[in-house]
Amino acid sequence: MGEINLQASGLAEDILGQGNGGREGELHLVTFNLGEEYGVLINQVQEIIRVGNMTVVPNSPAYMEGVINLRGKILPVLNLRKKLRISDEGITKSSRIVVTEVNGKVLGLLVDSVSHVMKVKGEFVEEAPDEVLEVDTDYITGVCKLPNRLVILLDLEKLLRKEKPAVMEEEEA
Amino acid sequence: MDYSALIKDYIDDANVHIGAFDAALMALERDGLDRDLIQNTLGSLHTLKGNSGMMGFESLKTYIHQVEGILKAVVEEKLPLEGVMETLLDSANIIRDALSHLEEHPSNHPDLAEGILSLKNAAEGNGKDAGQKTLSLKAYMGSKTDTIKVDFKRLDDLLNMVGELVIFKTRMNQIEERIKPVLASKPLIHELHEGLQLIGKTVSELQEGIMKIRMLPVKVVFSKFPRMVMDIARSQGKQVVLSFEGEDTELDKTVIDELGEPLLHIIRNAIDHGIETPAERINKGKSPEGKIILSASQESNYVIIRVRDDGRGIDPEKIRRKAIERGLSSEDALPGREDLMSFIFMPGFTTKEETSDISGRGIGLDVVSRNISRLNGQTTVESVSGKGSVFTIKLPLSLAIIPALMAESSGEIYAIPMSSVDESVKVKESDIHMVNNREVIRLRDQVLPVVRMNRFFNLGGAKRKKFYLVVVRKAEKRLALAVDGLRGQQEIVIKPLDDTFGKSAGIVGASILGNGKIVLIIDALAFWSGNGLAKDSGAGQQKAPEGERS
Numbered sequence: 001m002g003e004i005n006l007q008a009s010g011l012a013e014d015i016l017g018q019g020n021g022g023r024e025g026e027l028h029l030v031t032f033n034l035g036e037e038y039g040v041l042i043n044q045v046q047e048i049i050r051v052g053n054m055t056v057v058p059n060s061p062a063y064m065e066g067v068i069n070l071r072g073k074i075l076p077v078l079n080l081r082k083k084l085r086i087s088d089e090g091i092t093k094s095s096r097i098v099v100t101e102v103n104g105k106v107l108g109l110l111v112d113s114v115s116h117v118m119k120v121k122g123e124f125v126e127e128a129p130d131e132v133l134e135v136d137t138d139y140i141t142g143v144c145k146l147p148n149r150l151v152i153l154l155d156l157e158k159l160l161r162k163e164k165p166a167v168m169e170e171e172e173a
Numbered sequence: 174m175d176y177s178a179l180i181k182d183y184i185d186d187a188n189v190h191i192g193a194f195d196a197a198l199m200a201l202e203r204d205g206l207d208r209d210l211i212q213n214t215l216g217s218l219h220t221l222k223g224n225s226g227m228m229g230f231e232s233l234k235t236y237i238h239q240v241e242g243i244l245k246a247v248v249e250e251k252l253p254l255e256g257v258m259e260t261l262l263d264s265a266n267i268i269r270d271a272l273s274h275l276e277e278h279p280s281n282h283p284d285l286a287e288g289i290l291s292l293k294n295a296a297e298g299n300g301k302d303a304g305q306k307t308l309s310l311k312a313y314m315g316s317k318t319d320t321i322k323v324d325f326k327r328l329d330d331l332l333n334m335v336g337e338l339v340i341f342k343t344r345m346n347q348i349e350e351r352i353k354p355v356l357a358s359k360p361l362i363h364e365l366h367e368g369l370q371l372i373g374k375t376v377s378e379l380q381e382g383i384m385k386i387r388m389l390p391v392k393v394v395f396s397k398f399p400r401m402v403m404d405i406a407r408s409q410g411k412q413v414v415l416s417f418e419g420e421d422t423e424l425d426k427t428v429i430d431e432l433g434e435p436l437l438h439i440i441r442n443a444i445d446h447g448i449e450t451p452a453e454r455i456n457k458g459k460s461p462e463g464k465i466i467l468s469a470s471q472e473s474n475y476v477i478i479r480v481r482d483d484g485r486g487i488d489p490e491k492i493r494r495k496a497i498e499r500g501l502s503s504e505d506a507l508p509g510r511e512d513l514m515s516f517i518f519m520p521g522f523t524t525k526e527e528t529s530d531i532s533g534r535g536i537g538l539d540v541v542s543r544n545i546s547r548l549n550g551q552t553t554v555e556s557v558s559g560k561g562s563v564f565t566i567k568l569p570l571s572l573a574i575i576p577a578l579m580a581e582s583s584g585e586i587y588a589i590p591m592s593s594v595d596e597s598v599k600v601k602e603s604d605i606h607m608v609n610n611r612e613v614i615r616l617r618d619q620v621l622p623v624v625r626m627n628r629f630f631n632l633g634g635a636k637r638k639k640f641y642l643v644v645v646r647k648a649e650k651r652l653a654l655a656v657d658g659l660r661g662q663q664e665i666v667i668k669p670l671d672d673t674f675g676k677s678a679g680i681v682g683a684s685i686l687g688n689g690k691i692v693l694i695i696d697a698l699a700f701w702s703g704n705g706l707a708k709d710s711g712a713g714q715q716k717a718p719e720g721e722r723s
Contacts, residue, residue, distance in 0.1 A: 057670065058632065059631075069685050069690070072685060105673065107671070
């Protein structure tokens with residue numbers, strides 16, 4: 001199952017350098033901690049960065065942590081705990097921002113810590129059983145049942161789907 | 174219009190057509206008769222003929238007409254292709270020759286009488302080729318063109334990169350300040366300073382240069398209107414003369430692109446509501462022809478666009494009655510002139526009794542105000558009953574880089590676009606008064622509502638004894654925005670904020686400062702709604718329509 005333990009830095013160049021392309025039927029994941037272990041597909045992850053100078057955007061949804069300056073680009077950062085309605089733990093030393101790119105949209109996900117890069121065979125993945133999970137299952141594709149633990153697979157495309165905007169845009173007359 | 178610019182356009186265009194003609198002739202000579210190819214070529218020649226006629230090059234036009242005649246005869250098999258091939262090849266060269274001649278001496282119209290005659294002969298089958306016409310080598314190359322077509326996206330990317338360069342430059346200057354005290358060598362400090370100065374100068378020249386490339390004259394938009402004005406006026410039995418002033422004023426292409434629709438609505442309104450019928454005008458002692466003047470001028474970093482008409486003007490009483498009818502104002506309220514005028518920019522507002530298919534359905538002016546404010550601009554209207562109205566649009570020269578006032582509120586810096594700032598004043602808490610349960614300030618002869626930025630954005634923060642008011646404007650209305658401090662003016666590069674998770678009321682975008690920090694850019698319009706004025710809307714106060722929906 002080719003699990004790779006993280007470099008101490010927990011930073012992008014060290015982690016992402018390790019895994020390229022999985023074999024047929026294999027999922028290549030970056031996993032992180034939000035109380036439970038969550039995973040996203042590695043090809044949707046651009047990099048992993050430390051939490052830097054955050055600018056809070058007023059009048060935005062509570063789960064929007066703010067925006068940061070990522071090498072001259074403005075990166076919105078989403079507090080994944082708040083978005084998934086898990087109790088918020090606040091930012092700590094081990095907090096990281098997982099920079100993801102889905103359909104050309106770049107978004108940062110604030111997580112407690114980044115844990116692993118791993119390859120998982122397709123047969124370990126099962127549909128998410130509603131009753132086991134305490135989180136909002138709308139954004140979950142499935143669960144990886146590994147011998148010793150569970151990894152919940154996040155559906156980033158659903159997570160990024162445009163919501164009913166908080167402020168209605170006035171319709172064109 | 175500038176004649177030399179016209180001739181340049183004409184020549185550039187003509188060279189494309191003649192190139193197509195040449196290519197077709199070569200193919201015909203190689204592969205023999207091909208009717209489709211000839212038909213295509215006829216299209217090119219026809220355009221070229223038309224353009225030449227418009228430019229007044231009669232002889233060239235007639236010559237091309239003759240060439241067309243021969244080609245048509247070939248298609249209809251009245252003439253054998255082989256018999257006229259030489260003549261056709263010659264004709265292409267003669268046209269090219271005439272074009273390069275025109276380019277050098279635009280006022281010296283070519284005389285092709287001789288050529289026309291020999292073409293006529295050829296068309297009649299007396300295909301005596303008048304000797305092969307050879308061109309000077311230079312003429313084969315056609316003219317060099319001074320214009321290139323570039324995908325706008327590339328210019329956009331370039332401007333973005335320059336925007337970033339500006340940010341980095343500011344950052345280098347800050348590093349310089351920090352390095353000075355620790356650097357022992359005076360000459361080295363001096364050299365560093367000089368180097369950075371040079372970089373700064375070049376960067377701003379580069380920025381200016383790229384901005385200039387993106388500029389287009391407003392006549393690009395203006396020229397779309399004469400026909401529309403004629404048609405609409407005619408359909409209403411009115412006579413309207415549209416004229417332009419300052420149509421060479423240049424604006425960033427992105428602004429130009431967005432300008433058409435707002436102008437369309439304003440002009441439509443001017444014809445529909447403003448200009449009277451000829452009979453009515455004569456009655457009033459005006460000329461039967463109504464005038465609409467579309468003008469543009471540049472004032473420092475802004476472009477002012479005005480639509481003036483000499484029609485019946487806007488009747489404040491009519492607006493007042495309509496506003497009461499729509500529940501926007503009450504019978505006993507006495508809204509000021511500014512308030513009244515701002516009603517006409519509200520969605521669904523019309524004073525017209527019956528709607529026409531042109532305007533009067535109450536859509537239009539609200540779109541104008543919204544589109545213009547999206548461009549960080551402002552719309553205002555002045556009107557004298559019986560004399561006419563003036564709509565004024567004030568726009569920043571560019572959308573990408575704007576001057577902004579940096580204001581501090583609860584420890585955060587926000588950028589307020591200068592386009593919506595009227596003035597700023599330092600005040601004491603005791604200057605603020607309560608009227609109708611609402612905070613106001615008396616500024617010279619005007620009473621302005623006060624919106625506290627930290628309250629609008631739920632930022633918290635304690636009240637200060639002394640603070641600043643930034644007077645912002647939305648069309649005809651003004652309000653005072655309370656902030657903790659001012660940090661001067663700065664040019665900022667606007668970057669959009671991701672709106673996947675909704676837009677934030679009051680924020681239009683963000684900008685990165687020289688120190689790498691992100692500042693949010695304020696949308697002043699939002700203060701009239703939401704947490705701003707709409708929530709506790711008092712008597713006589715305009716209720717912003719979007720306020721209730723958030």
